[in-house]
Amino acid sequence: MILKLAIRNLLQKPLTTLLSWVLLTVSVGIISMLLLLQGQFEKQFTGNIKDVDMVIGAKGSPLQLILSAIYHIDAPTGNIKYAEAEKWMQHPYVEKAIPLAYGDSYKGYSIVGTTKDYLDKYSAKILTGSLYESDFEVVAGYSLAKKLHLQTGSQFYSTHGTDGHGEEHKDKAYTVTGILQPAGTVVDNLFIGNIESVWKIHEHHHHDDNDGEAVNASNAGSHGENDDHHGKELTAVLLKFRTPVGSVQLPRIINSQTNMMAAVPAIEMNRLFSLTGIGIDTLQYVGWGIMALSALSIFISLFNSLKERKYELALMRTMGAKRVDLLMLLVLESVVLCIAGFIAGILLSRLAIWALSASFESSYHFEIQPWTLNIPGGVQLLVLTLLLGMLAASVPAIKAWFINISKTLTHE
Amino acid sequence: MITGASGKGKTTLLHLLAGILTPSRGSIAIGDTDIAKLNGKRSDAFRGKNIGIVFQRSHFVQSLNVLENLLLAQWLSGNKRDSIKVMTMLEQLNIANQAGKKTARLSQGQQQRVSIARALINKPRLILADEPTSSLDDEHCIQVARLLQEQTALNKTALVIVTHDQRLKNIFQHSIQLV
DSSP states (O other): OHHHHHHHHHHHSHHHHHHHHHHHHHHHHHHHHHHHHHHHHHHHHHHHTTTOOEEEEESSOHHHHHIIIIIOOSOOOOOEEHHHHHHHHTOTTEEEEEEEEEEEEETTEEEEEEOHHHHHHTTOOEEEEOOOOSTTEEEEOHHHHHHTTOOTTOEEEEEESSSSOSOEEEEEEEEEEEEEOOOSSGGGGOEEEEHHHHHHHHHTOOSOOOSSOOOOOSOTTOOOSSTTOTTOEESEEEEEESSHHHHHHHHHHHHHHSSEEEEOHHHHHHHHHHHHHHHHHHHHHHHHHHHHHHHHHHHHHHHHHHHHHHHHHHHHHHTTOOHHHHHHHHHHHHHHHHHHHHHHHHHHHHHHHHHHHHHHHHHHOOOOOTTOSOOTTHHHHHHHHHHHHHHHHHHHHHHHHTOOHHHHHHOO | OEEEOTTSSHHHHHHHHHTSSOOSSSOOEETTEEGGGOOHHHHHHHHHHHEEEEOSSOOOOTTSBHHHHHHHHHHHTTOOOOHHHHHHHHHHTTOGGGTTSBGGGSOHHHHHHHHHHHHHTTOOSEEEEESTTTTSOHHHHHHHHHHHHHHHHHHTOEEEEEOOOGGGGGTOOOOEEEO
């Protein structure tokens, strides 16, 4: 009954209630959207650097190297000689080295030439079809296959560069031999084949494409696995160390003594997070600010209505209402409003993310699940919202507690 | 009926009787209960169960309609909410057709009848009426007074009216004047 009365009282002043509710909704919406984005963003990014202690590539920006070699959302920094990279791939500190040759794409999705180790690293399993066997065969990630409507047996021409507007390599077509299971990693949005395919595609390209692609520079005629890697080029190598000493020593040596660059993903990603973190923090402060404002708005509307409702409350006392009942009534009015704001805010944030997810998807191949039930920080946010509601109601509620019934009734 | 000029303490007496004010000395007995000795919660509960109050100008919980106001009165006194009982009561007072309206949209006379209904709904042992007719015209004054008389008789409820309204003298014979 008190709950019903509280709701009725809220509806009695629709505009004031609306203002407080909208403020709450927006603040909860902003905060929970940021929490969700940040959570999924960091989960995706850190999930993908698992087991990659260091990346070797051409000199340039280390962050760019990481973004291109691991996440495939940036252009490659350039090429490195296979022979030179191989020395480090066989270094005693190195447990596993995965060579990558990329730089071509199909409709904006990277084609990565690599070894089977790459698929193992991401525990990628075949969903339909089979693994690639020979040159110019690739497996397609689950998400991109769905989006581009690719099936086993589909053929396509790769495009030079990663933006989808480059020149097509018309002479050789790739064949999709299989689709991978959805994994929630970068693999979902990649074509994966063997390195030789990438090399061969570029054998006949003798024009000056030195802008970051695995190119056969000298040894154009020779094929085969082991004998003529020399002269071939790679875009990057992903390395996992046997010992932590490796990640301390090797990057320094490689960066100072070779014309290659070594970048440590953990360091670069921390740098990136701290950069984007500033923006997220600022937005979060805005969110908290609006929330404080909404608490103030609830407080003022309760406080103002208390003046008008003093008589009403005294009347309820004459009908047998206890002090606690009045206290509950005011607190409930505020708390009900807060819960309504919280629910609407959570929905709003999900809607916003759902609206944004398409654009994230296409420009960064970054997938967000807006409808996940697991709301990061959701419980804390709810508790905080409720506390805020009680705080806003506390002064009016205490005033209601000490209402002098006799005086209120005689001085209307 | 208790009469007296303004400022003589009529309302104070009524509030003392209702347990809204506590006397600094002495005792007030309603039935076997000395309400001067009841404190806080117990006083509220006693009032809700045993006393119905009618005020000079009717006040209601604004956000609720007539029916809900009466249901609230039932609930606050610790009784079950019983809308059939409420409708019967409204029927007796001839305002059943107003049950769904917000109280602010009723006329003065209708509002006062709802107040009486609210005071009676829990079958209290005592009805306290504070200037129940002062703001009504002659016709409604007589109506409301008759209604109070009839209904309290019907429910076997004691009635105390505090007023300076001379029109009531003809209706209520027992009268105490405060001087």
